[in-house]
Amino acid sequence: MTVYLPIAELSVNILVILGMGAAVGFLSGMFGVGGGFLITPLLIFYNIPPVVAVATGANQVVASSISGAITHFRRGTIDVKLGSVLLVGGLIGATIGVWIFSMLRRIGQLDLVISLLYVVLLGVVGALMLAESLRAMRKASKNQPVALKRPGQHNWVHRLPFKVRFKKSKIYLSIIPVIALGMGIGVLTSVMGVGGGFIMVPAMIYLLRIPTNVVVGTSLFQIIFVSAYAVIVQASTNYTVDIVLAFILMVAGVIGAQYGVRVGQKLRGEQLRALLALLVLAVGIRLAIDLVLPPADIYSVVSTGVGY
Amino acid sequence: MRAFAPKLRSLCAGLLLAFASAAPALAQADGSGGAQPSGDFTEQLEIGISTDEISITSDFRGADLTIFGAIEGFDERLLAQGKYNIVTVLEGPKDNATVRKKERVFGIWVNRYSMTFELVPESYSLATTRDINQIAPPQDIANMGIGVDHMRLIPTGFVGNGSNLTEFRDAFRRIREQSGVYERDPGGVQFISSSLFKASIRLPADVPNGIHLVRAYLFRDGTFVAAKALPLRVVKTGLEEAITRAAHEQPFFYGVFAVLIAVITGWGASLLFRRD
Numbered sequence: 326m327t328v329y330l331p332i333a334e335l336s337v338n339i340l341v342i343l344g345m346g347a348a349v350g351f352l353s354g355m356f357g358v359g360g361g362f363l364i365t366p367l368l369i370f371y372n373i374p375p376v377v378a379v380a381t382g383a384n385q386v387v388a389s390s391i392s393g394a395i396t397h398f399r400r401g402t403i404d405v406k407l408g409s410v411l412l413v414g415g416l417i418g419a420t421i422g423v424w425i426f427s428m429l430r431r432i433g434q435l436d437l438v439i440s441l442l443y444v445v446l447l448g449v450v451g452a453l454m455l456a457e458s459l460r461a462m463r464k465a466s467k468n469q470p471v472a473l474k475r476p477g478q479h480n481w482v483h484r485l486p487f488k489v490r491f492k493k494s495k496i497y498l499s500i501i502p503v504i505a506l507g508m509g510i511g512v513l514t515s516v517m518g519v520g521g522g523f524i525m526v527p528a529m530i531y532l533l534r535i536p537t538n539v540v541v542g543t544s545l546f547q548i549i550f551v552s553a554y555a556v557i558v559q560a561s562t563n564y565t566v567d568i569v570l571a572f573i574l575m576v577a578g579v580i581g582a583q584y585g586v587r588v589g590q591k592l593r594g595e596q597l598r599a600l601l602a603l604l605v606l607a608v609g610i611r612l613a614i615d616l617v618l619p620p621a622d623i624y625s626v627v628s629t630g631v632g633y
Numbered sequence: 634m635r636a637f638a639p640k641l642r643s644l645c646a647g648l649l650l651a652f653a654s655a656a657p658a659l660a661q662a663d664g665s666g667g668a669q670p671s672g673d674f675t676e677q678l679e680i681g682i683s684t685d686e687i688s689i690t691s692d693f694r695g696a697d698l699t700i701f702g703a704i705e706g707f708d709e710r711l712l713a714q715g716k717y718n719i720v721t722v723l724e725g726p727k728d729n730a731t732v733r734k735k736e737r738v739f740g741i742w743v744n745r746y747s748m749t750f751e752l753v754p755e756s757y758s759l760a761t762t763r764d765i766n767q768i769a770p771p772q773d774i775a776n777m778g779i780g781v782d783h784m785r786l787i788p789t790g791f792v793g794n795g796s797n798l799t800e801f802r803d804a805f806r807r808i809r810e811q812s813g814v815y816e817r818d819p820g821g822v823q824f825i826s827s828s829l830f831k832a833s834i835r836l837p838a839d840v841p842n843g844i845h846l847v848r849a850y851l852f853r854d855g856t857f858v859a860a861k862a863l864p865l866r867v868v869k870t871g872l873e874e875a876i877t878r879a880a881h882e883q884p885f886f887y888g889v890f891a892v893l894i895a896v897i898t899g900w901g902a903s904l905l906f907r908r909d
Binding site (some may be wrong): 327328329331332334335336346375384385387388389390391392395396423433434437553556557558559560561562564566568571572575579580582583616617618619620622623624625626627628629 | 731742790809841877881887892
């Protein structure tokens with residue numbers, strides 16, 4: 326069963342796309358991540374042009390982060406004030422990101438930069454997570470209490486000026502690192518089509534020392550707006566959001582996520598993190614292989630339009 | 634009503650522009666790419682196509698196009714000897730194309746060199762009654778620009794010493810042929826009666842949108858006699874067309890709409906699966 330994607334301008338098997346969306350949705354529900362970092366590479370592996378994959382991936386992130394954020398909103402685990410400060414940085418970053426995206430596309434290095442960024446980020450985050458979860462598993466097996474490394478000690482981040490009190494997070498923190506973090510991830514949202522939760526969450530916990538219970542909800546809260554903004558800007562400047570592709574992915578994704586959540590609740594935290602780390606590493610390695618192996622053809626052709 | 638006026642005007646301008654850009658292509662086609670028949674011939678060529686518009690729907694999986702035609706005023710004796718040959722070409726809309734060449738930099742394959750060719754067709758199907766090189770002297774075929782090998786590939790901008798021009802041209806032709814958008818079918822044109830012929834051309838699922846051009850050339854005993862051209866429109870229809878148009882003409886609202894769909898889907902799912 327094929328469906329024609331009007332913006333990607335090719336026919337795809339709808340079942341493959343549905344399966345992709347459901348699988349990524351399942352994993353994102355299981356691990357509590359947006360899934361953008363999986364959907365974009367998968368679409369690229371399936372020959373969707375990277376420009377379309379990135380913009381459309383951001384669109385699917387909006388849907389999955391909304392359904393996640395609503396759950397956190399009901400539980401009251403969102404710090405709206407902190408999220409808004411992150412958002413300010415995020416919007417600036419996303420604007421810069423779309424500009425970088427258009428520039429890279431023009432000079433023909435977009436695909437390379439997307440792949441490189443994925444390899445580096447997935448490699449680093451995956452390796453760190455795997456190391457951390459293995460340590461936790463070893464401790465758990467020795468019946469030692471699992472101490473999450475979030476004691477009250479301060480680091481250089483807490484000596485910066487412009488401090489603001491975030492009541493919900495019970496933290497008194499400079500807004501500079503918060504905006505900088507939001508900005509950095511905003512750039513990634515535009516260039517890579519990810520929500521950035523898989524970087525945002527560890528950065529908030531280990532760098533900003535924000536209590537873990539509000540971290541996921543707050544990060545999801547701001548991801549909604551940043552990725553929505555990235556979608557609108559991508560649509561306006563690059564015309565690369567494929568609404569048909571995005572809709573199929575979303576529907577399959579949100580349904581898959583519901584089942585993922587149920588499975589995720591049965592697994593232990595450190596096992597879950599180790600699995601996610603392996604998955605992240607696998608996607609990163611797959612992309613790295615493509616960069617290092619001699620390509621089947623060292624030439625490539627793209628239609629560049631008369632406008633360029 | 635007033636608010637619609639500028640929109641209507643821009644639409645008219647767009648249409649005019651479309652006609653204006655299509656017209657030279659047609660005119661050029663009638664002139665058969667610059668090569669004029671040498672001498673006086675009684676033969677004339679008439680062609681028709683099975684449809685002049687192909688619509689891309691959501692379940693589009695490619696389509697077949699039949700080009701048929703007749704030779705009029707032919708010479709019985711030459712026809713019996715099989716001296717008449719037909720070349721048909723289906724040429725897609727033209728666009729600039731950039732060829733990039735990768736090179737290994739610090740262990741990673743990176744696009745290092747590029748060359749952009751001006752206004753090359755996005756698709757090209759050649760069907761002939763026999764191998765093109767047996768129809769006419771290669772020099773004539775090359776001068777007329779018939780076939781992928783003789784397609785005019787003019788680089789834009791500065792090309793350095795030009796020594797790598799051949800390399801990029803060859804790569805361009807090879808890639809377009811491998812991906813199936815440039816193809817040739819010697820023997821694709823068949824005579825169904827003494828002077829009637831037909832050619833079937835398969836349009837792939839990823840056929841480019843826009844105005845394609847069907848051309849037919851008649852050769853008599855190795856000499857070019859006559860040519861005819863017809864336009865073929867390939868258009869997205871229904872929802873596909875509406876989506877593409879919205880994405881390009883109202884990109885901001887299209888983006889907002891895309892986000893809205895995501896909001897509804899995400900919200901709807903969390904309402905639907907709420908477990909409390």
